[in-house]
Amino acid sequence: MLKKYFKDVENKSATLTDGTPVKDVYVRWLIDENDGAINFAMRRFEIKPGAKVPLHGHVQDHEIYILTGNGVFYNDSGQEEIVNPGDVVYIPPNEKHGINNSGSENLVFLCLIPYLKE
Amino acid sequence: MLKKYFKDVENKSATLTDGTPVKDVYVRWLIDENDGAINFAMRRFEIKPGAKVPLHGHVQDHEIYILTGNGVFYNDSGQEEIVNPGDVVYIPPNEKHGINNSGSENLVFLCLIPYLKE
Numbered sequence A, B: 001m002l003k004k005y006f007k008d009v010e011n012k013s014a015t016l017t018d019g020t021p022v023k024d025v026y027v028r029w030l031i032d033e034n035d036g037a038i039n040f041a042m043r044r045f046e047i048k049p050g051a052k053v054p055l056h057g058h059v060q061d062h063e064i065y066i067l068t069g070n071g072v073f074y075n076d077s078g079q080e081e082i083v084n085p086g087d088v089v090y091i092p093p094n095e096k097h098g099i100n101n102s103g104s105e106n107l108v109f110l111c112l113i114p115y116l117k118e
Helices: none
Strands: A002-005 A012-015 A023-029 A041-049 A052-056 A063-070 A069-074 A078-083 A086-089 A097-100 A107-114 B002-005 B011-014 B022-031 B040-047 B050-055 B062-068 B073-074 B080-083 B089-090 B099-102 B107-114
Touching: A023 A052, A023 B089, A041 B107, A063 B040, A069 A086, A078 A086, A086 B022, A107 B040, B022 B050, B022 B089, B073 B089, B080 B089
Parallel strands: none
Antiparallel strands: A002 B089, A012 A023, A023 A041, A041 A107, A052 A097, A063 A086, A063 A107, A069 A078, A069 A097, A086 B002, B011 B022, B022 B040, B040 B107, B050 B099, B062 B089, B062 B107, B073 B080, B073 B099
16 A cells, blocks of 8 residues: 655646646646556646646546646637636547646646556 | 536545555546546545545556645555645555545545556
């Protein structure tokens, strides 16, 4: 068993899965392969007010839980979802998605992603 | 993309992985196979004050994020961890673990578990 406090994990500038940096978006990898987690990873994102994660896609699905703040999740099929604390978002594999912080405080959420195996 | 609010998901009496009921412990399966999630599931647990999840084990690992309340996670090696909001716990595969709500309010946490494949 391994316990840590989220603030003790480094808050890094976020990048897309292809390495593209995303301005004013930060990520803590709370639980990952370095902790022995082999199936999926837990990340905690902070998106500053006005910042955006551009539309992008990848084979990994996402399971998301909104902790604080308000924002919009959208995909390339015209679906838009306003999110608030306590909302859950599931993004299936390969669905292109983007996120805007439309509020006045940080949009903070957990976003879990699988380590895929052949 | 699928969005829901956690309160719109049924809060069920919890059971251990072998089906044993656990008194005063409730679980919402926020994202699971019914949503198309094939890699892992997101559950939100509520443990009432004084309630306990007894020591038990299984092959699935757990990734846990404490939302509210206070409690103790322990294993069968004598390790005990006091948890508070913002704490993260990783429980490896097959490590026996138990949880006590040692506080005066509900102990609420997200607990994610893989769907294992051969």
